[in-house]
Amino acid sequence: MRNAGADMIAYLRALIDAKRGSPDDDMLSALVLATDEGDRLSPDELISMAFLLLVAGHETTVNLIGNGALALLRHPEVRERLAADEALWPAAVEEFLRYDGPVTNATWRFTTEPVRVGSVVIPEGEFVTISLGAAGRDPRRYEAPDRLDITRPRTAGLAFGHGVHHCLGAPLARLEGHVVLSRLFARLPGLRLAVDAGELRWRGSLMMRGLEELPVFTA
Structure with missing residues (x-):
């Protein structure tokens, strides 16, 4: 894992250097060239930002699609409703995010002052x-x-965070989940699990919630 991380950092460093020398009409070039009253992101800040955007924009969506597909495979009655009314798909994606979202724990926070949660007081300076x-x-x-309920009244969930920590890619993630899952089950209406749900293997992670694989029969 350390070697893979080092390789990714080396790749991003070379890519950033290339964008600095020959910028293009893309987000990484914009980050390299961005300035606020002469203050630019440092090389380490640029690498960290690129790394975050790459991982956060890929693994989370992979898990949304995988977990959503599994939810539909296990709830054929929901698939029937979606097949009968495609207008329900945006609400279905919101329900997948709530029911079995791609991120099980938020990134770490720390307390800047004592915080009471129920009967417990978390001291200042603790990780949460x-x-x-x-x-x-x-x-x-x-x-x-x-219960998986795609007609559930819409409420503000926490799958994409909140406030200043709200996910920058939330609209894109919602669209990707909608497009991929709706097309998948429209093209393969006979899709079904190839193993018992209890045999599925989940990735070991304190933050991400996703399957190692999702074996299916296509007909």
């Missing part, structure tokens, strides 16, 4: 991890939270 998966199944907010 927020469980997005638990928030999506909170019975105080969602009726029958363990």
